[in-house]
Amino acid sequence: MTKNRLQSLSDSELVSVAEQQGIINCEDMEREDLIDSIIDAFEESRLEKLEDDNWTIKSVCRKFDIFQDEEISFDKMSDISDHFNASKVEILLVNPLMAFVFWEYGDSAKEMAQKCSRHNHLLLRVHEKNLSDGKESFFDIPVKFEENKWYINLPSNGCQYYIDLVCHLASGDKVLATSNKIESPLKITRDIVSNESINRSDFLVLAGVYGFYDDDDGSGDNSQKIVSFLNTGSIREGD
């Protein structure tokens, strides 16, 4: 449902739609906030649907059928004893928009990290390098000593990222550990952006998705993220 369509609905109709989407306290919300919440809820359920539509993943799941009631608890997992002797930070790509970061302190860095944390001076410094123009920048995320992992948003595609675990001291920054480097993949096809000669229908045929996304509603095995660039508007419509 589009924003225009939602704006054409009456307040009571909007509340009804919001309730169907499981939005709580919707009667007390301002109209514009309510519309935004409904759009967010639709997007969330669309993404859930996409996850459920991955045939390949479903087919693999069926190999591991066991009917059990037992639930796992973190207590069971946490008793792997290990001593991480050195400070370390690692970054793993989840998807083009998100990465997982975890870190450890070596014995010598623990005290300093704890002290910095008390003053909100313990940071994850996220370095970004644009791979097309070489521009570099960074942003900081304050973390607490007790924490050891974060999921972070990656602001841009086609960039290289790495993380410094930093103690921000009056005397200067002390880098406790530097992570590996990852690249955030592009979500669109370079040629489609730059090459006017490729039109949409040719592209769909060559991508093997011709006829799959006639209504662009994301039906099908969207693990392949084909829809994302069909919706960018960067593709010239075919004849």
Place this chain on the structure above:
Amino acid sequence: MAKGYLIFELTCHLPFVKSSCPGEYPEENWLNDAINNTYLPLLRTLRRLDTKSVPFKLTFTISPTLASMLSDQILQERFVSYLDSRIALGEKEVERTASEPDKNKLAKMYLETFLQNKTDFIGLYGMNILDGFGELQKNGKINIITTFATHCFLPFFQSYTGSVEAQIYTAIATHSAMFNTTPRGFWLPELGYRQGIEDTLGKFKFDYFFTAIHAFLFGSKVPSNGIYAPVQVGNSGVFAFCRDLASSMYVLSQEEGYPGDFSYREYSHDISGELEADYLGKDIVYPDGSRVNSGFKYYSNTDRYRDAKLVYDPGKVDGVIKSHAENFIYNLKKRVKKLLRYTDRPPVIVCPYDAQVFGHWWFEGIDWLEAVIKELASDDDLALIFPEDYLAKNKCEEKISLSYSSYGNGGYSGDWLNGSNDWIYRHIYSITDKMTELANRFPDEGGLKRRALNHAAREALLAQASDWPFIMKSGIASPFAAKQVKEHVSNFLKIYNDLSGNSVDTEWLTTIERKNSLFPDIDYHIFKG
């Protein structure tokens, strides 16, 4: 000459699971179900086609962990026990369903299949079905390729170069020992691709691997033949083939694909979920209450759309299977015809499937595959081909860089990295680093220490399997998956700590070597990097 080609790649993989004593883990049935439902019936079909001189060319990935389990004497004996328990249950089922002719007919059919599987397993293959695959390969009917030793998700290990190479080295060694051939193709588990692996695969003399669609489309440029011809990946000299999306849908989608047809047998309703534990027996209902598939399933795909489930009638499916095989080929030929307007060579359509789709989930899938093979045997326009044969016939000079990708939800890494499983990676990376440290600290050990170091290498590799985080995310058997990771990490750390104290716990080591008994010739030096 055909106008277009078809590559069927069937992935045969399960993670290594072997309990110390029989009946300890219900998860051991994953292997038993795979052998019973897929591998034995599939081998029977392919041998029959081969005997009748029906031409076919199928590519099989047989993972080193699966191959190790299939050749493990203890697990082979446990499979015979599995068959015996199902045969005993089958005899009871034939009696129990005597007053229901339709179900009775099915009970007899299942019983006959278990009996036939036992005859094949023991009599034909001497308990090692890898021989069956090996023979088909010798006859030129199938082509067996390999994958990482323990099926790790590559994008998470790319910066652990030594470990990736250890995975590949062990995979090749296992493959060569099992099949007496060197694999030319490589299956990236979960189609997880990250730039750079092509150079490593090239170093190990692989010619090609497979990827998901967006690896091709979001790479350095759109290949001129789209996803329908392999490309050279960078300057590696290694080629990538891209999977086709539509042919996945036909076979893998319950809603839109063939397996959801009303007349086909339904997968999920098994008597193990319906009958009393005492009747089913301890091989189906485990002491902790877990239940596994019994194999006796009586209904067709009807309950999702109708109030009452209908009993499955195998006599009604032959025509449906044939029409689905014809439809599959019709659609692919239609696509080839369209593609020929765009491509400068006969397009190749890559259809990779998990082998257990056939027989295990889609009961009629093996018959469908047979029907497709028979149809293609007399078709002039579309032909089955091995990837290396396509490369030999068609010069593929176009070079592109591929994009990070997988076939997981969202197309990237979320299935193997999320709140349910992210805790494992710090431990896995830690022991991977420690394994490299051990390999460098003990450059030339012999005797007991060498045994301990070799086993440490096994445990480090086992902990890296992509199956465990995947199962944790899926929610099926997640306590078991967590236990496996924990066990491998703990085993490794015990060896590491013992060696640091200059000792080896011989009795414990012997026990754990018997349990995790794969890769007998592993050499810990492979972790030196």
